[in-house]
Amino acid sequence: MTAIFNPTGLAPVAPVPRQPAPAAPPAPAPPPGPVGPVLELPGTPAAALVPVTHEGRPIGAFVLDRGRVRYRRVVDPDQFVAAAAGAFAVAALTAAVAVVARRRPPAINTVRMGPGGWVSLRGAPAPALTPDRRPWWARLLRARRLVVER
Known part of the structure; x- marks a missing residue:
């Protein structure tokens, strides 16, 4: 049996298999x-x-x-959800404004008992002394009658 060694004394290396030539790259697909x-x-x-x-x-x-x-x-679900959320926000805002607008302030403020037993209506608007029967233009011009009314 005969062994063949290369000059370095090591066993011969197996030849590297040849790689096939690379194929031409595929043509890029046109943009959609x-x-x-x-x-x-x-x-x-x-x-x-x-x-x-x-x-x-x-x-x-x-x-x-x-x-x-x-x-x-085609119905876009994102647009549908956005429209529904917008409609809900407008409805909620309208309902909140309606609730706040319907709430009436009390006729008088806090009723307190003063010293000596008298009642205090602090902050209540003073009632009109006499009803004003003048037409709107007379009130606007602050006009008064020359003849005294009875």
Whole structure:
């Protein structure tokens, strides 16, 4: 048995397998456009569907059925939730304003008992001494009658 050694005295190294030549890189796919591929729908009569997108989100589809083309919008759940939240906020604000507006202040402020037993209505508006029967323009001009009323 004969062994062949290389000049360094080590066993020969197995040859490295050849790598196949790299294939040409695939052509980049065209960027997705606003209109997708035509989708054939099963059934009779035949129908076709063409999806429409905006910034990667579906916004609708063209439907070809019985020789007519119709556009159908897709309901966006995010917009639906935002609209519902906005409507709820407006309704809650309106209800809060209605509750606050219906609350009437008390006719008089706190009733207190003063020294000696007299009652104090501090902060109550003074009643009008006599009813004012002048027309609105006379009150606006602060006009008074020349003849004394009885």
